[in-house]
Amino acid sequence: MKATEVLADLKRRFPNEPEYIQAVEEVITTIEDTYNEYPEFERYNLIERLCIPDRIFSFRVSWVDDKGQVRNNMGWRIQHNNAIGPYKGGIRFHSSVNQSILKFLAFEQTFKNSLTTLAMGGAKGGSDFSPRGKSDMEVMRFCQAFIQELWRQIGADTDVPAGDIGVGGREVGYMYGMYKKMARENTGTFTGKGREFGGSLIRPEATGYGNVYFLLNMLQTRGIDIAGKRVAISGSGNVATYTAEKLISLGAKVVSLSDSDGTVVIPDGLTQEQMDYVFRLKNIYRGRIREFAEEYELPYHPGERPWQIVDCDIAMPSATQNELDGDDARALLKQGVIAVSEGANMPSTPDAIKEFLAARILYAPGKAANAGGVSVSGLEMAQNSQKLSWSAEEVDSKLRQIMADIHHQCELFGKESDGFVNYVKGANVAGFMKVARAMMAQGIL
Template identity: 60%
Template sequence: MEAKIKAFMDEVISRNGHEPEFIQAVQEVAETVIPYIAKHEIYNGKNILLRMVEPERLISFRVAWVDDNGDIHVNRGYRIQMNSAIGPYKGGLRFHPSVNASILKFLAFEQVFKNSLTTLPMGGGKGGSDFDPKGKSDDEVMRFCHAFMTELCRHIGPNTDVPAGDIGVGAREIGFLFGMYKKIRNEFTGVLTGKGLSWGGSKIRPEATGYGTVYFAQNMLKTRGEDIKDKDVVISGSGNVAQFAAEKVLQLGGKVLTLSDSGGYIYDADGIDEEKLAYVMDLKNNKRGRISEYVDKYPKATFHKGGSPWEVKCHIALPCATQNELDGNDAKALLENGCVCVAEGANMPSTPEAIHAFHEAKILFAPGKASNAGGVATSGLEMSQNSLRISWTREEVDERLKGIMKDIHDSCTAFGTEEDGYCNYVKGANIAGFVKVADAMLAQGVI
């Protein structure tokens, strides 16, 4: 079996050797899915996985825009349309200087499995630009978004490709993007999700990824007769996902000890309660401040410059910042400090060494394609509401989100539970996501 996996990866690397993030994502899937394929004759010889790792379409385009001083800037825009076997492409747009084809291909590949796990009819895609909205005026962001959509609009549509937000793309950016799409196409359709509530958005969409991550962790803990109540929780990041993961932990009776950004992390031994979290939300969302400013407001807390929240003693860890933020040494520190559950809120935040350590210790570990699927699940619900021209209540959407996260958890346990009773959620998520897409691809022939 190792020879089969190696032969497959050698072919992938020969085509994508300059894309480390993408190769890492494919390697994780290959190690669990190829043994499953070998045991099921229906998939043998069909090269399904090889077809899945090749994007159906990779679009790259120039984005020229004018800043407030009248100077012209040029950025690169992308849309990776990875797989549409079970529905229109669906996945976020990311505006960040780190954006390149490798990162977007890994995100699009993960999105295929994530969307499949939600049970909603959505294919996988991802896109974005190396444009950095930080430090830009609203007018500059608007001009960039309008220029970006002028090209992107010819590749998307409600039955073709439905982008959403991601890092650097929030409600402001979605509004600007939607406005230009509507003007060019002369139609009001649900071509973007994450819209404002007054013009087609879904309730709890901003909260959904963070809430869903915590709901998934709660389902994992239940398998061992535990829950989040009275548990110490460390969270990385302080953006949208981290904020709402913290909010849901507090609602379920847990204690949040940390939040972080690229400068370091804050540790509050008394816990980050609702009042303190509201301050963080205002600091990060409205004032564009740094998490270090938290200790000015709450001096009992400490700021650890350049440090990692994974060195803090906890029961539950929620990595909600970015890819590969939690390495093997971090995993060792978490395990030594009594961590029993890790649920990924970000995309691929744990390195292979960290994941291996978690599995060796047989703690509860959820990969992002399963535990952070709440965001895209609620985007799917937004698409349904747009198609039906209705709006569900906050409670209705939240209940549907809870149900979807439980269904994802149950699918993972169905395919990931091993002979000794331990559930390998990585294996379960990969196989469950693969089966639905693979069956659809087989039914549609070689296309």
Template identity: 55%
Template sequence: MDKDVEEFMKNVIEKNPGEQEFHQAVQEFVTTVMPYVKKNPRYQKAKILERLAEPERVVMFRVSWEDDNGEIHVNRGYRVQFNSAIGPYKGGLRFHPSVYLGIIKFLGFEQIFKNALTGLPMGGGKGGSDFDPHGKSDNEVRRFCQSFMTELYRHIGPDTDVPAGDIGVGGREIGYLFGQYRRIVNRFEGVLTGKGYNWGGSLIRPEATGYGATYFLMDMLKTKGEDLKGKNVAISGSGNVAQFASKKVTELGGKVITLSDSSGSVYMPDGINDEMWNMMYELKTVRRGRIKEFAEEYNLDYYPGKKVWEIVDKVDVAYPCATQNEINGEDAKRMVDNGLIAVVEGANMPSTLEAIDIFIKNNVLFGPAKAANAGGVAVSGLEMSQNSLRLQWTSKEVDERLKGIMHHIHESCVKYGKEGNTVNYVKGANLAGFVKVADAMLDQGIY
């Protein structure tokens, strides 16, 4: 590790003890950006990296709610407003038992540069709670969301901070959150994205992250004269991103051979067809069931407690859409040894630093999360635009804008990440996002 990076990380770790995910995100970013900063002393003089690693604001609060049996529960809520140099804070809310300050800070830090890459005027933020909506009734989820928003509302607004969904926060939760916000402030405004279409949402928003990452994957493959036709694609997860990634990959000629959830993984040797996709979508989105039921319905091999990356060896494209650090160095080496061509990150930071290093050293096309999965926040930004204009665009209009944004992100990565005949997409994404945000910070002075 470069001595300047080592010294920088020492300070970050001392200031943020025990927050491993945040440390990992900062280290991955600073390692690629530090050489550029050294060549451009104006960034060093203004302490841009030090300022980027420190959130502008951290809000942490109690969330008390009552279950259907009348028992009181207490959870913890968070909103980390990381950087607003290029626009209002923008980033999702995650409801999951694993949530703590370190995870929210890692997600918020990544969001700064992901949002910058879209070309839209959005700063970076993230929030959530250690509340687990799984297994809760609709009324219990509603009570929690109303309690959560009763504190959060005072920190957000359409020109201040615009949250969205993430793991555990879908259309149901966004509806309850928006309803409580509207009731408190007595205004109907674009303070949340991911809303229902009939009350201010955007078409293509549910599909956006999975579709966008697949468009980015196609652009990467084109640099090698390849496409998705006939490629075996291993997708992890079965939530929103995995659902629409599998749909778009199949439409473009790829064969999706795996899906998973927290209980285990499913192997589909013949790929997923429309009937199977519809059943999986209904199972996970409407019934909120487990992937095991999908495997049983179609007599597929089910591996309880196993990650996708433990059950596949030979695969052309790895498409992690589940959670952070799901692909480790051992997984990466095994897939590379068996002819892996590309990795596209649908989830946030799903590959460990060791895995990323193996992919890049072996010239595997590697689309990092902050570039590849920016489609979701891009269409959230388009939803904000539609709310401001009091208009709603057609599916075709939104999808075309999404394709354009993902192509722009790919071109930015190539511009800053070109190394001889290859492209280091990690370096390209980090530098492209950094330059946009850092220059805005320089223009606006010290704050």
């Protein structure tokens, strides 16, 4: 397999899907040497089968707003690969959603789920509908219309969706309620559900907590303590806020949060009182980070991301894809950043990744560092199938172990001759080999 030839063919066949091509390129260029050690992979054209999704569902979603006007959006579900378990991946509601973004997310999800050691394949779905500015009733009507189109394609042993950007507990609840009504079953098909109807403790916290646990494992390899370190975080949703909460508990200083409108800088570090305010603002009032800045008279930078405006030791991009570019990476390295751990999916551009790897800092790609969310989703699936409910301590203990296991796999496959761990290569090779072996064992499907 020559990565350049595979990429050229995919670009020809999917010319208008840059995010998908970017994700594929990041993986296959790092696994090329390993892939070529197994001639049987090439005989069965495994790389092409792995890059192209098993199936794609696309559909119109018609719903009625509060003024009685009929509105129309597009919906998708990308079922990428189920070699190691049922399709598993979130649903994203945002105006930027398109098929290319969802194909990249589903491709990444396949390897991320492989790394968790749990039996889950990869999928992703979503719509160009944005919940922002919509009433609860409008959101409910949209979610119900979305699931009316999708419910036949999902199920507890087939495809298990969860939340993502724009899809929190409210949206999952509405979608699961309609799925249960249409399918006439109560099997826990969605994860991220409310605690009262099958949800797992610490599921909302899991991606943020898991990212911090992975970061701690990385820092430990160099004997670095997190206490007192200045950490820049982008975003202010579940991933960002629970990352911040865990860091505060460990003695780190969180010096930024952001949303799509701008960034707030917290020079002295986020306090627990301020953290509580952000939770209320975002989760109850669905407010903007600008309001937090105004409440505490903190510097606010409209339209900017944190990376070139804050002084930090560690960066944890936790908002969205391609939010940290080459210029941002160079700015972070210039100020002496020692680690970057991704809470979002593919938040660093290829140029940024090259800068981090060339500088030999600790850099954790999202498919490894943010796997905590889907890991606890897998644990939620296990609890649902057994009709059990585990304590927060049990779930957190399992999450810590899973993140440690992921870190170990990255070290195993990513350690170079000089001792430097290339976590990008390690995560890609480890995730790939498990899926590849499963696909080979099951024949050409």
